[in-house]
Amino acid sequence: MTHSEQHRPEIVVGLVATPPDHPAQVAARLTAELAGRLAERVDADVRWTVREGWGEVAPRRDGGVEALLDDLAQRRTDDRWDVAICLTDLPLHAERVPLVAQTSARRRVAIVSLPALGLPQLRAARAAVPDLVNRLLTDASDQRVPPADWAPAEMASRVAAVHRVVGEADAGELRYVASRLIGRVRLLTGMVKANRPGRALLGLSKLLVxxxxxxxxxxxxxxxxxxxxxxxxxxxxxxxxLGLTALVAWLIVAHDLWEKPDRETPAELARLFNLGTILTLTLAAAVSYLVLFAGTVLVGALLIDTSVLEQTLQRPVDFTDYLTLAWITSSLATVGGAIGSGLENEETVRAAAYGYHPEPGGWRDERDG
Structure with a gap:
């Protein structure tokens, strides 16, 4: 560290992912570049230090965003961070519309709901997090940085998911919310992405076999x-x-993927979890069906001679007849695949449930040394 750098004020920003699954992947990529973005967007005369970590494997659901902000504030205090930002895959709501982000100057923390950002989550987080850090420091009257010269609502021009801002700017309690219709569609697509349908597809290999x-x-x-x-x-x-529906239903029932409302999981959250699970499994099943269909067309064309098929159907045939044959065969085979899915590894299939989070692996929390 040079002599000039030692005299620059340091601000430590904590970036927490909860649960440490999809949010941790976004946080890890964002951490590597956040200091540079903060210097560019907030203040180049500050020595920005970014710390990464994770929250609970199963984050609190009953208290909503306020409970998450309280947990994050405690983590910020324990680790002596100046501000903290939490990335979560929980679908959050405010005033019955999807909540994209919320700041609390009193607690010097903010939270971002990744599903509400839609599909381009990393790109949207790159735009949102520096603004949230700037907003927190301004609202907390931190003298180390100049006050933000932009209104909170201006973040909507940088983050497409943000529709409007509610709350009191003077109190530093701001909620960035999405639109009622497009925001809900973006939330559902974001939930499917956060649930990593590719993992569900690869995990159902025995089903496809x-x-x-x-x-x-x-x-x-x-x-x-x-x-x-x-x-x-x-x-x-x-x-x-019907075949695809039966397959998805069998996976949910056989592997107990249905989220039930209880004391810790409100009914609205349980419905969103179940919808995310259904959409993820439907996408994985549809892709599996296309792979099966393509393979069946190839096998049918290789094994069934045109003359044999013409003799059975008693008419001339062409390639469309092989497509039709593969269509009905693939549809009936999905039912057999559903039975075969009972042989899948339980942990692999349960990973497709939106509310289920396996123990983390391969992503180290900085507080663990």
């Missing part, structure tokens, strides 16, 4: 060929939807 086995067996029976030829596109679509 079981479905391929069922499809291969079905391709050898000419009854399936005749059924596919007799059914129209609408009925085939209905069978496909």
């Amino acid at each position: 079981g479905a391929f086995g069922t499809a291969a067996f079905a391709l050898t029976t000419d009854t399936i060929w005749q059924m596919g030829d007799a059914l129209g596109g609408l009925r085939l679509a209905v069978i496909m939807v």
Whole structure:
């Protein structure tokens, strides 16, 4: 450290992720660049120090955002940070609309709900966190930085998810909220991203293997060929939807993924968790279905000679007939795959439940040394 740097005031910013799963990944990437962004956006004459850490594996649900702010304030005091920002995957609400962020100058902390940011969460967090730090220091009358020369509502121009600001600027208690309609859509898409559907897809490998086995067996029976030829596109679509619905329902029931309201989980939060779980599993099941469909088309084209198929259907056939055959076969095979999903690793499948968070691994809390 040079002599000039020693005489620059230091401000320590704590960046906490709770739970230490998806939020920790965003926090880790943001921590590496936050000091530079704070120097650029807030004050270049301050020596910015960023500390990262995580909160509880299962963050408090019953007290909403206020409980999270209290926990964060205690963490800030214990670790002697000047301000603290929490990134969480909890879907939060204020005035019955999605809450994007909230600041508390009295506690010198702020919280950001990553799902409310929608799909570009890291990019939105890069824009929001420096502004929140600046707002906290200004509202707390910290003399080490000049007062922010922008109104709180101006953050809406930098973070698309923010629709308006409510609360008292003088008291430093500000809530940044999304719109009622678009904000809810953004919240749901953000929940699916935070739930990492790719992990659910990779975790259901045995399901896909079981479905391929069922499809291969079905391709050898000419009854399936005749059924596919007799059914129209609408009925085939209905069978496909029913198969996927049965698969998602089986996964939820067989692995107890349904979140039930209780003393710690309000009914509204439980509904959002369940909706996030359903959307995640539906996306994973749909992608699995497309993989199965493509594989079935390939196997069918290789194994079933055109002349044999024409003899069974008693008419000329083309490539669309192989697509139809793969369509009905894949739809029926998803039911067999649902049965095979009972053989999946319980921990792997439960990771698809939005309210479930496994013990963290591979991401170290700085307070642990």
